[in-house]
Amino acid sequence: MSQILKIDSADALKKLIIERDMRQVKVGVVDMDGVMAGKYMSRDKFFASLEGGFGFCDVLFGWDVNNSLYDNTTLTGWKNGYADAMVRILPETARELPLEDNMLWVQGELMGRLEGICPRGVLRRVLKRAEDMGLFAVAGFEYEFLAADEDGESLLAKNYRPIKPLGRGYSGYSALRNTVNADFYRSLIDVCEHMGITLEGFHEESGPGALEVALCVDAALPAADKAATFKTFSKAVAQLQGRMLSFMAKWDESYPGQGGHIHLSLQNAEGKNLFYDAEGKGHMSEMQRHFIGGLQQFMPHIMCMAAPNVNSFRRLVPGYWAPTNATWGIDNRTVSLRVIEGSAKSQRVEYRLPGADANPYLALASALAAGLHGIQHKIEPDAPVTGNGYAQEVAPHRRLSRTLWEAAQQLKGSEVARDWFGDDFVDHYAATREWEEREFQKHVTDWELKRYFEVI
Numbered sequence: 001m002s003q004i005l006k007i008d009s010a011d012a013l014k015k016l017i018i019e020r021d022m023r024q025v026k027v028g029v030v031d032m033d034g035v036m037a038g039k040y041m042s043r044d045k046f047f048a049s050l051e052g053g054f055g056f057c058d059v060l061f062g063w064d065v066n067n068s069l070y071d072n073t074t075l076t077g078w079k080n081g082y083a084d085a086m087v088r089i090l091p092e093t094a095r096e097l098p099l100e101d102n103m104l105w106v107q108g109e110l111m112g113r114l115e116g117i118c119p120r121g122v123l124r125r126v127l128k129r130a131e132d133m134g135l136f137a138v139a140g141f142e143y144e145f146l147a148a149d150e151d152g153e154s155l156l157a158k159n160y161r162p163i164k165p166l167g168r169g170y171s172g173y174s175a176l177r178n179t180v181n182a183d184f185y186r187s188l189i190d191v192c193e194h195m196g197i198t199l200e201g202f203h204e205e206s207g208p209g210a211l212e213v214a215l216c217v218d219a220a221l222p223a224a225d226k227a228a229t230f231k232t233f234s235k236a237v238a239q240l241q242g243r244m245l246s247f248m249a250k251w252d253e254s255y256p257g258q259g260g261h262i263h264l265s266l267q268n269a270e271g272k273n274l275f276y277d278a279e280g281k282g283h284m285s286e287m288q289r290h291f292i293g294g295l296q297q298f299m300p301h302i303m304c305m306a307a308p309n310v311n312s313f314r315r316l317v318p319g320y321w322a323p324t325n326a327t328w329g330i331d332n333r334t335v336s337l338r339v340i341e342g343s344a345k346s347q348r349v350e351y352r353l354p355g356a357d358a359n360p361y362l363a364l365a366s367a368l369a370a371g372l373h374g375i376q377h378k379i380e381p382d383a384p385v386t387g388n389g390y391a392q393e394v395a396p397h398r399r400l401s402r403t404l405w406e407a408a409q410q411l412k413g414s415e416v417a418r419d420w421f422g423d424d425f426v427d428h429y430a431a432t433r434e435w436e437e438r439e440f441q442k443h444v445t446d447w448e449l450k451r452y453f454e455v456i
Contacts (some may be wrong), residue, residue, distance in 0.1 A: 023043055025046045026105050027041050029060070032357030050091070055086055058080070060077075061085065087109065107120075122365045126372070127368070133375070135267070135274070138264070139217065141223060142260070142261040143212065151239070172203075174454075187201075197229060247357055257320055264368070278344075297379045299400065300397075308433060313403060324400060327382070328381055334387075337352070340382070373420070
């Protein structure tokens with residue numbers, strides 16, 4: 001049974017904590033990479049923070065996933081003394097945390113000096129502009145991820161080669177495998193239910209240890225909250241069983257990558273799906289067509305918000321179920337934008353560019369901003385792709401970047417991105433992606449050693 005708390009105010013959350021005689025609450029905030037940072041907070045401190053916020057060292061937004069400090073950012077860094085970034089607590093995000101006895105998990109977001117770079121804040125501001133247009137976004141996240149049947153110490157000791165997956169071979173949709181591994185499946189389903197994150201579907205994907213989960217559709221902001229929470233605590237479920245999960249975009253060159261697809265539609269205030277037109281081609285309304293037009297046109301500008309890591313680009317290769325160009329089609333999985341021809345309830349577009357490694361707030365915010373810009377300016381998309389999109393030539397301006405560095409330059413130079421996300425975010429986020437590429441360039445890979453060591 002889903003344990004949705006439905007907390008709607010600070011007072012309601014205080015009342016619940018007092019009734020349960022809780023001594024601590026766990027709080028967290030999502031960083032630029034989509035990593036959830038968190039800590040325990042005493043009840044008195046938590047109650048005080050509900051009123052005025054609390055401080056988290058701004059290094060959370062000044063270091064990479066390895067806790068190495070950026071040397072190319074202006075809003076964080078040694079010159080700013082790594083002061084506190086202020087965080088507002090969001091009572092409406094309170095969830096049960098069944099992995100810990102009598103514990104609640106509550107999210108926060110940045111406010112004040114660094115509010116402009118907060119990933120959740122970026123999405124919230126995009127949604128406010130949509131609301132000003134009379135539009136309300138709903139979204140559903142799908143994640144493909146790897147389950148490894150060994151713990152982190154084992155993987156580290158052998159430098160992550162080879163990885164022992166939970167299962168072997170290609171077993172897409174296998175009823176056998178998910179029965180044999182029901183201990184993991186059921187544990188994760190139960191934890192998600194208790195946290196108010198209902199899974200619409202959960203199955204074996206194609207490849208050893210490959211799994212896919214579809215989170216139930218929701219309003220855009222809580223949908224992203226659920227996605228970020230799912231990625232964090234699904235890993236905890238696995239590690240408590242001596243296993244590991246990875247949301248890397250590509251963990252092995254021999255297998256398909258791991259997507260983080262987003263299903264999107266827009267509604268009016270009464271909940272009517274504005275993407276549906278019974279008479280339109282593919283049941284597409286004019287609004288959906290313009291949304292696709294904007295997203296197609298500006299996808300290269302926002303690419304690094306959907307493909308944020310060097311590894312992201314290993315997934316984006318022809319023939320591996322991931323897009324390589326800014327194209328669209330009706331029920332076509334070889335393109336970036338798959339229009340799903342449905343009913344007045346289910347008409348939507350699937351944004352297939354994001355990998356499982358993408359920050360859910362930023363991937364969703366960027367897609368919505370580009371699509372909403374298309375609606376505002378009535379941008380028409382190209383003709384839909386039919387057949388194999390990988391085999392078809394596209395215009396140069398529809399080609400997506402092939403490296404993280406190139407994608408970061410596209411974001412930096414985009415006036416549309418600056419309009420929707422603000423200069424602070426664009427400059428800071430692009431700098432963090434440039435840093436990631438620079439860090440990669442320092443290293444010699446196994447591929448280089450095997451290819452060049454003897455023969456060059």
